[in-house]
Amino acid sequence: MIEVAAAIIYNHEGRILIARRRQGKSQAGLWEFPGGKLEDGEDAPACLRRELMEEMGIAILPYAAFGVNEHNYDGFTIRLIAWEAEYLEGRITLSDHDAFRWVTAEELDGFAFAPADIPFVNRLLEPLR
Template sequence: MIEVAAAIIENEQGQILIARRRAGKSQAGLWEFPGGKLEPGESAEACLRRELLEEMNIVIAPYAYFGVNKHDYGSFQIRLIAYHAAFVQGEIRLTDHDEYRWAARSELKHYTFAPADVPFVEQLES
């Protein structure tokens, strides 16, 4: 099972940062909460700080556990660990994604999310 972390980053207007996987990547064209795979011995919080700097050029501060979801994609299974995180600094530059949005909770249902992220979308909308 692959362990992956996801950041729920909310701005001052209450919008949440989401990103679309670019062509050529697993889950291409689907939206997700940004994050990435944990390295051996790495905490979810450390992974999120590293991944968001690498993939989006931003500094974040994870501050509260949000939830965990296990999903079976058939050829692989993931355990997705989500944390609320604060945006600290940086200008977003994408590497693994081709688009990003700051979306209101009520707008999340209008995006097609990767299956492992869907339970978190449902939690945020309720």
């Protein structure tokens, strides 16, 4: 099983950062909450701080565990660990993604998300339904 962390990042306006996986990557064209694989001995908050700086050039502050979802993708399983985080600083640059958006929770329904992220999207939408 591969352990992956995902950040539900809020900016100062309360919008959430989502990113679309670029062509050539697994799940290309689908949207996700950005993050990455945990390294040996690394916890999810440390992983998220590292990955968001490496892949997007931004500093974040993970502050609360949001949930865990296990999903099987054609022969391998990921354990996706989501944390809520605050955007601190930096200008977004993309390496693993080809687009990003700052969206309200209400707007999440308008994007096709990677299957492992969908339970987190649904949880964010629950209070709005």
